[in-house]
Amino acid sequence: MGIFSKTCEYALRAVFFISQKTSEGGRVSIKDIAIGIDSPEHFLAKILQDLSKRGLVQSAKGPNGGFFVDETTLKRPVAEIVEAVDGNGIFVGCALGLKECSEKDPCPLHNQFKTIRDEIHSLLRTTNIGNFNEELILGINSLKR
Amino acid sequence: MGIFSKTCEYALRAVFFISQKTSEGGRVSIKDIAIGIDSPEHFLAKILQDLSKRGLVQSAKGPNGGFFVDETTLKRPVAEIVEAVDGNGIFVGCALGLKECSEKDPCPLHNQFKTIRDEIHSLLRTTNIGNFNEELILGINSLKR
DNA sequence: TGATATTAATACCTTTTTATCCTTTTTACA
DNA sequence: TGTAAAAAGGATAAAAAGGTATTAATATCA
Ligand code: FES
Ligand code: FES
Numbered sequence: 039m040g041i042f043s044k045t046c047e048y049a050l051r052a053v054f055f056i057s058q059k060t061s062e063g064g065r066v067s068i069k070d071i072a073i074g075i076d077s078p079e080h081f082l083a084k085i086l087q088d089l090s091k092r093g094l095v096q097s098a099k100g101p102n103g104g105f106f107v108d109e110t111t112l113k114r115p116v117a118e119i120v121e122a123v124d125g126n127g128i129f130v131g132c133a134l135g136l137k138e139c140s141e142k143d144p145c146p147l148h149n150q151f152k153t154i155r156d157e158i159h160s161l162l163r164t165t166n167i168g169n170f171n172e173e174l175i176l177g178i179n180s181l182k183r
Numbered sequence: 184m185g186i187f188s189k190t191c192e193y194a195l196r197a198v199f200f201i202s203q204k205t206s207e208g209g210r211v212s213i214k215d216i217a218i219g220i221d222s223p224e225h226f227l228a229k230i231l232q233d234l235s236k237r238g239l240v241q242s243a244k245g246p247n248g249g250f251f252v253d254e255t256t257l258k259r260p261v262a263e264i265v266e267a268v269d270g271n272g273i274f275v276g277c278a279l280g281l282k283e284c285s286e287k288d289p290c291p292l293h294n295q296f297k298t299i300r301d302e303i304h305s306l307l308r309t310t311n312i313g314n315f316n317e318e319l320i321l322g323i324n325s326l327k328r
Numbered sequence: 329t330g331a332t333a334t335t336a337a338t339a340c341c342t343t344t345t346t347a348t349c350c351t352t353t354t355t356a357c358a
Numbered sequence: 359t360g361t362a363a364a365a366a367g368g369a370t371a372a373a374a375a376g377g378t379a380t381t382a383a384t385a386t387c388a
Binding site for chain 2: 039040041042043044047048050051054116124125127128131132133134135136137143144145146147148150151154155157158161165169170173174178179180181182183
């Protein structure tokens with residue numbers, strides 16, 4: 039497994055995909071998202087359902103419905119998706135799973151790990167959901183394979 | 184969940200603990216390790232069994248038996264434990280779970296993520312199992328709570 | 329208006345992976 | 359050679375991942 043859970047990987051890919059399609063001017067169905075990011079369709083549906091409840095994507099039922107992201111959502115940081123799905127463990131948790139990461143009672147890896155962990159947090163807080171639309175449209179970035 | 188699996192967290196804490204005890208001159212039983220790192224005893228047994236097979240810790244059965252690490256093991260990098268338990272996904276895998284991370288067909292997070300991922304890899308390759316014995320003996324570093 | 333097709337939402341089930349507990353085998357030593 | 363200490367191995371439980379089926383909402387058209 040990578041650094042995120044599979045659920046979170048799908049969530050990120052899906053949101054980037056929806057964001058791109060929205061910026062190209064259209065809604066997109068679960069089916070198309072699943073194809074576009076190469077993920078199991080019904081599992082993805084459940085993930086999007088959850089993100090939708092949290093307002094991290096928008097949805098509309100019925101013909102011509104589908105998922106999209108509004109202006110404000112485009113500006114929200116990617117970290118919010120990760121936090122919604124995997125929690126904030128990756129941002130604040132101890133590398134060795136101690137109850138809490140602390141300067142007072144640090145694990146062996148603490149000093150070096152904290153730096154890296156903060157970089158991850160910073161990266162995901164400073165990039166927002168709509169950041170990659172251009173690159174995706176141009177095909178510079180990929181969301182499948 | 185943190186950056187490593189729970190199994191991996193226990194494995195790392197256990198190996199550090201065994202390493203410390205060895206350097207203090209003694210073998211240590213699963214029971215004592217479980218107490219020392221605050222982990223479920225029988226789950227830990229399973230993990231150590233596996234690490235033992237791979238030669239990442241040494242063991243002796245029977246009375247006065249227990250776990251210990253030999254000289255060469257002390258010098259092996261921490262990365263080997265992580266790789267044995269969680270695989271190398273965290274070192275080489277794509278952040279968004281694409282089949283493979285590539286410069287040719289990068290995901291949106293690739294450029295910035297690769298740097299961080301390499302730092303993690305580097306950190307774990309350059310620190311070895313015995314590195315923290317002193318700090319642990321002195322109580323500067325902690326393996327429980 | 330009412331039927332219909334389209335689409336997301338919900339509920340439930342199966343498989344796989346991860347985490348935990350219980351039993352057997354080995355071994356030093358009295 | 360019996361016994362207790364200890365690791366190794368096997369069985370079980372819980373959680374994550376993935377799949378199936380049904381329901382609810384809604385735009386469109388006859
Ligand atoms: S205490 Fe372990 S990372 Fe801070
Ligand atoms: S392609 Fe995703 S991290 Fe390299």
